[in-house]
Amino acid sequence: MIPWKKLGIAKIPNDGGELQLSQRGEEFSIRLSGVRGELMNSRVFNSEQVLAELGCATIKNKPDAHVLVxxxxxxxxxxxxxxxxxxxxxxxVAELIPEVVEWNKGPLGQCAENPLSDPRSIVHIGDVAKLFENKPNSYDAILLDVDNGPEGLTQADNNWLYSQQGLEAISNTLRPEGMLAIWSAGGDSMFAIRLKKARFKVDIKTVRARPGKGSHHTIFLAQKPWQSSDIR
Ligand SMILES: C[S@@+](CC[C@H](N)C(=O)[O-])C[C@H]1O[C@@H](n2cnc3c(N)ncnc32)[C@H](O)[C@@H]1O
Structure with missing residues (x-):
């Protein structure tokens, strides 16, 4: 069995612990310090891809669309x-931890065929929440996979994103009929209620971690109405 080799360590802001990148042959793993376990493994990515496919389905033919990941x-x-x-x-793409961006420009890039080298990619290093401040009508789709889901795991600070206030701010940043897609390890009925209260039209999908097998993940699809007065 090939042993794991540690490639890098990064601090999570606000004493959130550490991320550790390791490689074993062609497999990569990002782990959280302590007992919190593996955040991502390069062999398991089906629901991460489906998040984008579902979130961008309504804009696949739209010229000049702008998506935020x-x-x-x-x-x-x-x-x-x-x-x-x-x-x-x-x-x-907004990424909180600068080292994660560096890792993707280096060894991790091969996992998803170097998406950062695509000239259509723009990197924002920092908290994605900053991009929801005073930027009305900016994005056609927002795809969020920053945590384990509305209940968080890596960053307590991310809770704001899933709060009523956060969802209202995200809605304001979306263009009319824009789509918010959120990855979650499981369902959350209270979160679905908050999305509806923020006037989103909500659809909830269950997607397997690997095509046709593995854990069941949840993708919340929340579409902003054409007019803010539309009640869904
Ligand atoms: C589970 S991973 C995302 C996996 C990704 N969907 C993929 O396809 O590989 C979560 C990522 O979100 C980042 N993150 C966590 N909180 C964030 C925030 N508030 N703003 C931006 N990035 C954040 C983490 O550093 C980590 O790289």
């Missing part, structure tokens, strides 16, 4: 978003 990770959602939009579209 929250959380670069191993780049699978970013790569799938780039495949799901037109050649004149842009995909901004």
């Amino acid at each position: 929250g959380g670069l990770g191993m780049g699978y959602t970013l790569a799938a978003a780039l495949r799901s939009v037109t050649s004149t579209s842009r995909v901004t």
